[in-house]
Amino acid sequence: MNIALMFTVLYSQLFDFPGWDIFSQVLMYAIYIFIFISLFYGQRLQFHIWLKEVEGSLYKLKYIRDEGRRIAIEAIREIGKPQTDPTPRVDRFLEYFTITPQSLDPAGIVWKLEHILDVRDARFKDEVKLLAPSADETQVNNLENTLEAAMALNYIYKVIRHYFLLGKKTLSLYIIMQIQMILPLVMREAEAYASALKAFAYGQPIGDGVGALVAAKLMHGYPVRKVPKDCVVATVPIEGRTAYVIKAEGPGGNVGKPGDAIKTIIEENEGKIATIIMIDAALKLEGEEVGEVAEGVGAAIGGPGVDQFKIEETILKYRIPINAVIIKEDIGDAVSPMRREIFEAADKAIERIKQLILEKTKEGDKIIICGVGNTIGIAQ
Amino acid sequence: MVSKASSEPSPAARVSSFVLLAIFVMLVVAIMALFLSYGAYVSGNYDVAAALIIIGFIGVAASSYVLFQTRQRLIRLRIETPPITTTIECRKCGFKTVREFQRGDYIFKEVDVCQKCNEKMLITAIYREVREKGRKPFPF
Numbered sequence: 057m058n059i060a061l062m063f064t065v066l067y068s069q070l071f072d073f074p075g076w077d078i079f080s081q082v083l084m085y086a087i088y089i090f091i092f093i094s095l096f097y098g099q100r101l102q103f104h105i106w107l108k109e110v111e112g113s114l115y116k117l118k119y120i121r122d123e124g125r126r127i128a129i130e131a132i133r134e135i136g137k138p139q140t141d142p143t144p145r146v147d148r149f150l151e152y153f154t155i156t157p158q159s160l161d162p163a164g165i166v167w168k169l170e171h172i173l174d175v176r177d178a179r180f181k182d183e184v185k186l187l188a189p190s191a192d193e194t195q196v197n198n199l200e201n202t203l204e205a206a207m208a209l210n211y212i213y214k215v216i217r218h219y220f221l222l223g224k225k226t227l228s229l230y231i232i233m234q235i236q237m238i239l240p241l242v243m244r245e246a247e248a249y250a251s252a253l254k255a256f257a258y259g260q261p262i263g264d265g266v267g268a269l270v271a272a273k274l275m276h277g278y279p280v281r282k283v284p285k286d287c288v289v290a291t292v293p294i295e296g297r298t299a300y301v302i303k304a305e306g307p308g309g310n311v312g313k314p315g316d317a318i319k320t321i322i323e324e325n326e327g328k329i330a331t332i333i334m335i336d337a338a339l340k341l342e343g344e345e346v347g348e349v350a351e352g353v354g355a356a357i358g359g360p361g362v363d364q365f366k367i368e369e370t371i372l373k374y375r376i377p378i379n380a381v382i383i384k385e386d387i388g389d390a391v392s393p394m395r396r397e398i399f400e401a402a403d404k405a406i407e408r409i410k411q412l413i414l415e416k417t418k419e420g421d422k423i424i425i426c427g428v429g430n431t432i433g434i435a436q
Numbered sequence: 437m438v439s440k441a442s443s444e445p446s447p448a449a450r451v452s453s454f455v456l457l458a459i460f461v462m463l464v465v466a467i468m469a470l471f472l473s474y475g476a477y478v479s480g481n482y483d484v485a486a487a488l489i490i491i492g493f494i495g496v497a498a499s500s501y502v503l504f505q506t507r508q509r510l511i512r513l514r515i516e517t518p519p520i521t522t523t524i525e526c527r528k529c530g531f532k533t534v535r536e537f538q539r540g541d542y543i544f545k546e547v548d549v550c551q552k553c554n555e556k557m558l559i560t561a562i563y564r565e566v567r568e569k570g571r572k573p574f575p576f
């Protein structure tokens with residue numbers, strides 16, 4: 057009884073303030089209108105919200121792309137000292153495309169793909185040499201990487217713009233929905249490319265180069281020789297074994313063709329290789345630490361798959377065991393200037409490699425250690 | 437050196453300044469509504485006061501929220517250049533210097549001579565330091 061009375065008093069004090077009547081009526085109408093709108097126009101409303109979201113990201117992508125283009129042109133002007141304005145040529149370069157081979161009959165596609173990629177590479181190099189006549193070999197490689205990053209940014213922007221405009225034109229919720237759903241991942245990738253572009257323009261080592269860094273640390277101080285294609289090898293004594301340490305030739309931006317290099321070394325030794333150890337940066341899952349070192353088996357190498365295929369072919373022929381040591385990082389770290397954690401992980405990886413050698417090989421054995429990755433900013 | 441930022445504002449920034457103006461107008465209107473509501477309350481016009489106070493609060497909340505959002509977007513729009521350090525080491529006496537990265541630096545590059553023993557020094561490390569800001573320990 058008493059409690060009920062108290063409750064009534066409390067209620068009237070809290071909610072029955074003067075002017076409530078009119079206001080509550082207005083509020084009720086507002087709620088009805090809101091329900092009506094969301095019933096019949098909810099999807100349309102959602103469409104416009106998503107469209108706005110995509111548009112906002114598109115602005116950002118455009119900004120990133122323009123910034124990338126500007127940095128690339130500035131780097132070319134500064135390093136290449138061209139006689140004429142490089143801008144129109146750069147703009148033409150940004151629109152280059154590559155058509156991958158037909159895969160209806162996939163037998164032998166790897167060699168076709170390799171050929172196409174070789175042609176592309178040669179074409180890019182020639183173009184960069186024309187753009188930047190006074191750049192040396194290292195700088196040509198760096199500029200080529202810079203332009204490739206600018207190209208990727210241009211492409212991402214254009215694809216997102218295409219779907220945005222298409223969705224707007226057709227008023228299709230589903231086109232906009234698809235693009236809105238993958239947008240966070242696309243933006244992450246674009247930001248990664250943007251920081252990569254800066255790193256390439258300045259010639260800074262990037263996270264992806266940690267494999268090359270491990271190889272460089274192992275081979276530093278020993279005589280190196282060139283092996284095909286764009287790779288270097290040094291013969292290094294480690295724990296009583298002879299190690300052929302391979303990496304792409306630095307310090308220009310370059311990944312080389314480790315597949316060809318490993319094949320060459322194996323054939324030089326007539327297949328008498330006790331084991332192959334590959335070191336590469338690998339994408340980490342969210343929640344894993346940056347710079348974590350993990351071990352496994354298999355050919356640890358990314359890219360279009362040509363090199364992995366070649367390595368697997370060769371080791372199958374000679375039945376050589378293959379081990380992999382990976383250093384974990386996320387996509388942003390992989391292409392932006394190398395983080396301290398990743399740099400320090402190189403020493404941990406070397407410890408792992410030495411352990412692996414002691415466990416898996418005997419004294420006097422010959423082994424191959426291959427550091428995979430873009431060797432920009434890392435000599436040997 | 438590549439200049440760090442172009443002087444002309446980017447299109448995204450220009451759009452944001454227009455939005456910013458609209459938000460400020462909204463904020464001013466909302467604050468005016470709050471004042472009017474107080475006036476209406478004093479003069480006994482309770483229903484008008486209630487309506488105005490709600491409009492005022494919603495206006496202030498919405499505009500400050502949008503303002504915060506655009507500010508965040510503006511901050512994130514810049515491609516930031518993290519400080520990158522180059523460590524130079526003398527192989528003979530272990531003398532070490534750390535300086536900012538300069539174009540042309542690369543790992544295992546021989547640079548100027550050591551101050552102590554006139555030996556060529558070597559770049560041994562180039563990396564960027566990332567400060568994880570305010571990361572709470574997570575149970576997973």
Ligand SMILES: [Zn+2]
Pocket residue numbers: 526527528529530531550551552553554555
């Ligand atoms: Zn010294």
